[in-house]
Amino acid sequence: MKIGVIGGGQLGRMLALAGTPLGMNFAFLDPAPDACAAALGEHLRADYSDPDHLRQLADEVDLVTFEFESVPAETVAFLSQFVPVYPSAESLRIARDRWFEKSLFKDLGIPTPAFANVLDQADLDHAVIEIGLPAVLKTRTLGYDGKGQKVLRKPEDVVGAFAELGSVPCLLEGFVPFSGEVSLVAVRGRDGETRFYPLVHNTHVNGILELSVASSDHPLQALAEDYVGRVLEQLNYVGVLAFEFFEVDGGLKANEIAPRVHNSGHWTIEGAECSQFENHLRAVAGLPLGSTAKVGESAMLNFIGSVPAVDKVVAVADCHLHHYGKAFKAGRKVGHATLRSKDRATLEARIKDVEALIKG
């Protein structure tokens, strides 16, 4: 089976590493000459809206999937004429737009921070009165790793904020006094079978994920599964979906979903029976899903900007390096380490070991 992937970054790379042992081949559509997934499959180097290359991709592969959600809607629509596309165009349409996304959560009874659609500065001024400050103004689409966001703390911050974010459709979200950020990675097969990984506790720094720790018997696991299950069913979703929540007052408020394999699920490569990458491929290929059970106690640390010396990283006990083969650049995710330890105390010590390497 040949899988077409829109995007050829590290998520595509890890999909190929998981799918090759299943007998799958890969083609990546990515305009970047140095797309790091290209080492593991065919590289169609073209723009995401180039009809000739999209047609070529559709002709070559058995199905198409994505490694990022901001694929143009027209791309998905075009491909869908010729080849199955998972997750569906509708799932992508919702997930890539914060307004559609939050509105879906609301419709499904999933608690969210207060939010309002902001199409101009007047909308923003009105929304601030309604929601109050502090609040966060976010572009509805194309935001990632904290980009496309502005925190509004004082009335002066509101002035001109809409223009500052590019005068594009935005969402204003009320500030949530959260005690933690957690994500649930789920997978749903073509037949509707659904499985959930354990809740992961995430630490972000400057909007970029730094550390994910997989939980054991998290008291909010069942509630999170309930919320995520509602979304999966409503979208008739196929593939892996990650759902980020704020922990607030012992409950959960929905932040956002990613309709793809997700950074907070990278620990599953070593830390779960079947990784998010293999389970995504199993789901889109119509294969039975794999076990989402944990193996040991796991955490993931991102390498941002650069990967510490490889000999130092692999010398850390319980440590598994994932180097993305990308050029180092400040703020760029260029690798990660998974730690899989026999108990929580050992895991905590190992996290400190890797953190020390990152700090240099």
Added chain:
Amino acid sequence: MKIGVIGGGQLGRMLALAGTPLGMNFAFLDPAPDACAAALGEHLRADYSDPDHLRQLADEVDLVTFEFESVPAETVAFLSQFVPVYPSAESLRIARDRWFEKSLFKDLGIPTPAFANVLDQADLDHAVIEIGLPAVLKTRTLGYDGKGQKVLRKPEDVVGAFAELGSVPCLLEGFVPFSGEVSLVAVRGRDGETRFYPLVHNTHVNGILELSVASSDHPLQALAEDYVGRVLEQLNYVGVLAFEFFEVDGGLKANEIAPRVHNSGHWTIEGAECSQFENHLRAVAGLPLGSTAKVGESAMLNFIGSVPAVDKVVAVADCHLHHYGKAFKAGRKVGHATLRSKDRATLEARIKDVEALIKG
């Protein structure tokens, strides 16, 4: 770091799957147009003794390693002029010739079946008198998966046997009434650090490995490590080496070594903290070695001739499919499954599940 691999079959493929997350790139020299490792790296499609392509390989990579031991000695010598080659030419010279290999074992005090060098029919006749029947006549080089062997049971079998195996240098080995076949996979770094995986119990059918089961606290582990350690040190070996033994009367008799990653170590991908493939790459690259400790209870079943339906294989609990992407052909290793279970009883049940699929 770019690694050159002589051979582009499934061992090369699994080396690349293990090395890519370490940030390594791969080039495979293999004359076969459909070399299955080619999906994961550059494919230099040329004969193993083609000097232009060997030179190109040497120029492109940081070091060269092998996925099979019958590489021509001249190839290794040629490459060694330009680029580090691990394991060394001397290790390959010994390991690929049964006479050199058995003589080394004898020199190091490692018990072996009775053996004699056979360079013509007269040698054979003489050796049969000395060793007795039954015995096995094996070509000194190029044998694998039971090929290049003839069992001699009766005096009539001896007549013309040397010519039957092609009138090439052979070894006669006394038949050993073994109770089991075990292998020890070991890894030795450039700095001499050595680690051993748990002993594996192997079941062969018609000379082809069918099932490997990793042991726990095997009573012969320490003895096997002693024997293998002697060979590693004597050869100043770098990389993974597999050592096959017969279990005889509660002790071990040396059968053969393979100077490479080995089929009986495939279970380590899921069943050990660091796989034989990653550890081989760490060793040849001069990186610290990874843990050889087990994760759960593991076994490996080869798929010979064909891979059962993928949906059926991945539906088996605890099962991890490794499809080599090779054309199906009788007697050919085209994939394997690793089972990693929480206890031995579960593992035994899962082995039966996969065996049922293989039998169709």
